[in-house]
Amino acid sequence: MISSVRLKPLTWHPYIAPVELPQATPEQLDAMKVTPSAKKVSEYVRTLVHDPESYVARTVLFNAIMYVEGGLARPDRELGALGASIVNGCKFCAVVHARRHAELTKSDDVVTALYLERPETLGPRDAAINSFARRLSAAPSEATADDINSLRSIGMDDIEIIDLIHAISIFGWANRLMHVLGHAESGK
Amino acid sequence: MIDAMDKAAGLSLNDARFSARRFRPEFVEGAELCRLSVLTPANDQGLARDLRVALARRMATLNADEALIAQYDAQLAELDPSRRLSALAEGATDLAEPLATIARHVDLVTLSPIKAEESDIARLAEAGLNNPQIVALSELIAFVNFQTRVAAGLRLMRAR
The missing domain is CATH 1.20.1290.10 (AhpD-like)
Known part of the structure; x- marks a missing residue:
């Protein structure tokens, strides 16, 4: 009998500087669905939102593929x-x-x-x-x-x-x- | 209506797979909106459409996807590409910078993403790409590799 593998969560860090919220454009804030006063947005989201159009399109498709009903x-x-x-x-x-x-x-x-x-x-x-x-x-x-x-x-x-x-x-x-x-x- | 993915997968209106695909309108519409967001974005971040289509064509070749090669060839021809972009599209490696570094990265991430390292992103920055361009290029690479797999899977469903 082999013992089962239990994995601990990992934390992701980008190789490039993510967008800082105070410097984010209105389009980037809208893409992240955050208000300028928000404090916590993941480094992952802030990295990909450098290109807000592809960020929004991909996020919508990703969520549909992984979470759609039936x-x-x-x-x-x-x-x-x-x-x-x-x-x-x-x-x-x-x-x-x-x-x-x-x-x-x-x-x-x-x-x-x-x-x-x-x-x-x-x-x-x-x-x-x-x-x-x-x-x-x-x-x-x-x-x-x-x-x-x-x-x-x-x-x-x-x-x-x-x-x-x-x-x-x-x-x-x-x-x-x-x-x-x-x-x-x-x-x- | 036949979209780019149907075309890539060889689906016609009366194909059972065409109807099965429409069971998920959010996938059909979502994939098309993603395609537009990486090939013809409103803000191209300084990566022009002809460059994007040339890179997509290059990646279709790396994935040995004949249908997507033809689709991107047709799109590229409409844009009247320069000789250097045509060479890039066709897989040349003896290119001027920053195209050489971009091509190297596209090939690496398409064929063996497992080998990608921090230094590969540093190379893009050294070649003059800013952070929005690095992200936009990454999304384009990732999209074409998504597109070619969906098309490949749909094609395989044909045989019963």
Whole structure:
């Protein structure tokens, strides 16, 4: 019996200076949905809001993909996000979404299997999702029609598969921001 | 209406995947608004549209995405690109600065984001990019890598 992996949250710090609220433009403040008197806005938000248009568009899409009602179950979306984050090397995103998966499923088993690189211990549903997430995240993508067939064979319909494709792909995006523009540290 | 993602994935109006995609209007609309925010933003931060489309074309090639290569080639042709931007789009590495540094970064983050380090961002700053430009470039890179994966996934769903 292997002991389960429990991950502590990490803190993210940017490599470039984030926008300071007193210097933020009205468009940046509006994008962050903050008033000039607000004190706490994360370094992540203040870094990406250097370009407020893409910040707003991406945030709306990200929230829809990860939190929209119905369709693919939340833990499956988190597993897609986690698989992508491991391939893309984004430790920060991996820990956030591993923890969320463990919370939603009330189990560390899947996270443990992935962090200890023992995917053979995954059940068929998690194995199919993880394998597709890994292969779609390669550049160029290495996913094949067999991956889609595996998802269908565990009972996923087209709408759920499209949800999963988006959850994996939006981390092809998020990982390329978080891991490239900054680094993760344990503690504060 | 057929949008850029449908086109990239090869979906027509009567395709089951076209309808399945519309189950999530927030994904369809959201992806299109994101595309516009990185390719034709109201404030381009000094990274002009022809540069952005040329870089997108370069990344489509790195992802071996024939449909997106064709889509970005058509967009670039409309902008009557300079020879240096055409070379950038086609994957050249012997470029003048700051294009050489930008191209190196785009290639690195597209192909192996896991290898990106703090010094890669410092290189962009040394090449003259300011912070808004570094962020805008990062979002463009990240978007194209999102777009090509959604398109690839939708294409794979065709085979039953």
